[in-house]
Every structure is written in C-alpha cells, then in structure tokens.
Amino acid sequence: xxxxxxxxxxxxxxxxxxxxxxxxxxxxxxxxxxxxxxxxxxxxxxxxxxxxxxxxxxxxxxxxxxxxxxxxxxxxxxxxxxxxxxxxxxxxxxxxxxxxxxxxxxxxxxxxxxxxxxxxxxxxxxxxxxxxxxxxxxxxxxxxxxxxxxxxxxxxxxxxxxxxxxxxxxxxxxxxxxx
Numbered sequence: 001x002x003x004x005x006x007x008x009x010x011x012x013x014x015x016x017x018x019x020x021x022x023x024x025x026x027x028x029x030x031x032x033x034x035x036x037x038x039x040x041x042x043x044x045x046x047x048x049x050x051x052x053x054x055x056x057x058x059x060x061x062x063x064x065x066x067x068x069x070x071x072x073x074x075x076x077x078x079x080x081x082x083x084x085x086x087x088x089x090x091x092x093x094x095x096x097x098x099x100x101x102x103x104x105x106x107x108x109x110x111x112x113x114x115x116x117x118x119x120x121x122x123x124x125x126x127x128x129x130x131x132x133x134x135x136x137x138x139x140x141x142x143x144x145x146x147x148x149x150x151x152x153x154x155x156x157x158x159x160x161x162x163x164x165x166x167x168x169x170x171x172x173x174x175x176x177x178x179x
Contacts, residue, residue, distance in 0.1 A: 001108070006018045025056045027059070038146075074094045097142075117163075
C-alpha cells in the first residue's frame with residue numbers, strides 16, 4: 001500500500017486519485033488560515049517554487065480541528081490562501097485529520113509515520129498548549145496541530161513526519177535529498 005491507493009477531494013469537491021502524483025515527491029500538510037503557524041505559507045511557497053519543476057508537489061488539506069483556526073468553507077479558505085498568502089499549489093477539501101471522521105489518507109499517514117516528539121522553535125509553547133488540551137498527547141499518533149507535514153518519496157512511501165515547530169530548512173533539505 002502507498003499514498004497512491006487513496007482518493008481525496010479537491011477544493012471543488014471533485015475526486016482526485018493520488019495515483020495522479022506517481023513519480024513526484026510530495027509534502028502533505030494540514031493547514032489553517034488563522035494559526036500562529038500560518039506564516040509558514042510563505043516558506044512553503046518558496047520551497048514549492050524552488051522544487052516544483054523537479055517533480056515536487058505540496059498537497060494542502062485545510063483542517064479546523066485545532067482551535068477552530070480554519071473557519072469557513074473550503075472555497076473561502078482557498079480564497080484567503082490565494083489572495084493573502086499567494087499559495088500556488090493545490091488546496092484540497094477541508095477535512096478532519098483525527099477522530100472518527102478522520103480522512104483515510106491521514107489515518108494511513110499517521111500509521112506510516114507515528115508521532116515522535118515536538119521539537120524546534122516554539123516547541124515548548126506548543127507542548128504546553130497540547131498538555132492543557134490532552135495531558136496524554138504523547139501517547140498517540142494523532143496530528144497534534146496545524147501545519148504537520150508528511151514527506152512522501154517518488155514511490156509513494158511516507159518517509160518522514162515533521163511537526164509544526166520543526167525548521168522548514170530541515171524540511172527543504174529532506175525534500176532535496178529525495179529529488
């Protein structure tokens with residue numbers, strides 16, 4: 001099994017097979033337009049611009065499960081991403097990444113790359129927030145917050161998970177290594 005076995009819905013509600021991305025390096029991210037990590041859109045845009053022609057894609061899935069920081073419809077979120085953050089890559093339908101309504105793709109991603117730890121700039125603050133919400137947050141593989149990223153190689157294998165606080169330069173280097 002690989003990510004290519006999944007279907008998702010694009011921002012217009014059309015079913016998209018991830019098999020359409022065969023042979024590309026993917027960064028799959030759950031996003032939010034009103035989050036402290038939302039400025040990561042700027043760096044993600046730069047990474048996309050640098051590597052897209054080499055066979056790299058970002059698949060962006062808005063999610064409102066963390067502090068209600070992705071309010072509105074998928075269309076409204078897409079408009080904010082395009083107009084304010086100039087996001088050039090595909091923004092898919094808003095989904096749940098945890099819980100009983102979690103998208104099957106995200107269930108697979110979490111299984112393939114379990115949670116390890118929160119590291120990087122802002123890790124201490126995020127850990128405090130997570131502990132206040134769920135003191136046992138370390139004991140499961142759920143997505144912990146907006147802008148968790150999964151790196152997928154050209155064969156569809158989920159090779160790395162990056163928590164929101166991890167340095168995007170590290171993400172960039174990992175992408176470069178796969179290209």
